[in-house]
Amino acid sequence: MDLNRESDTGVERKSELELVVRRTVNAPARLVFEAWTKAELFRRWWVPKSFGVTLLSCEMDARVGGQYRLVFPYEDSTMEFFGTYLEVTPDSRLVWTSEEGDGGQTVTTVTFEETDGKTLVVLNDLYPTEEAVETGSTGAMPEALAQLDELLAGLGSSKETD
Numbered sequence: 512m513d514l515n516r517e518s519d520t521g522v523e524r525k526s527e528l529e530l531v532v533r534r535t536v537n538a539p540a541r542l543v544f545e546a547w548t549k550a551e552l553f554r555r556w557w558v559p560k561s562f563g564v565t566l567l568s569c570e571m572d573a574r575v576g577g578q579y580r581l582v583f584p585y586e587d588s589t590m591e592f593f594g595t596y597l598e599v600t601p602d603s604r605l606v607w608t609s610e611e612g613d614g615g616q617t618v619t620t621v622t623f624e625e626t627d628g629k630t631l632v633v634l635n636d637l638y639p640t641e642e643a644v645e646t647g648s649t650g651a652m653p654e655a656l657a658q659l660d661e662l663l664a665g666l667g668s669s670k671e672t673d
Contacts, residue, residue: 616639
């Protein structure tokens with residue numbers, strides 16, 4: 512079975528305002544958590560290659576009250592995504608806000624549950640409005656999580672994340 516396929520990622524609409532994405536990646540929770548919280552790793556998998564854009568800047572202060580800022584090229588300028596970490600529980604849970612939208616905050620919760628060296632990643636986006644659900648980035652997650660799985664396979668138990 513090819514674990515890098517996007518089809519190994521499930522996307523489910525839980526309510527009018529909530530989407531959930533699930534994927535099991537072939538790496539321990541410690542490495543998966545680091546890939547979500549260390550900018551030098553995050554920038555290597557977050558943006559789907561099919562988008563044809565690169566992450567110009569990635570700043571992450573993954574602690575409660577810390578902030579993140581992602582900057583992408585957009586037309587003749589840039590586009591920014593930013594927010595604040597609300598919960599940071601090493602190797603098991605992250606909660607942050609996305610504050611760039613005009614219609615209120617999206618709250619994202621990601622959990623990491625390890626079993627036999629593999630980690631179930633569950634991403635839950637709670638949007639402020641139905642319109643925000645339609646314009647949200649959850650649709651890009653299957654490709655991004657497949658890229659995460661590829662990155663983690665390359666890292667294995669290497670010291671690159673230490």
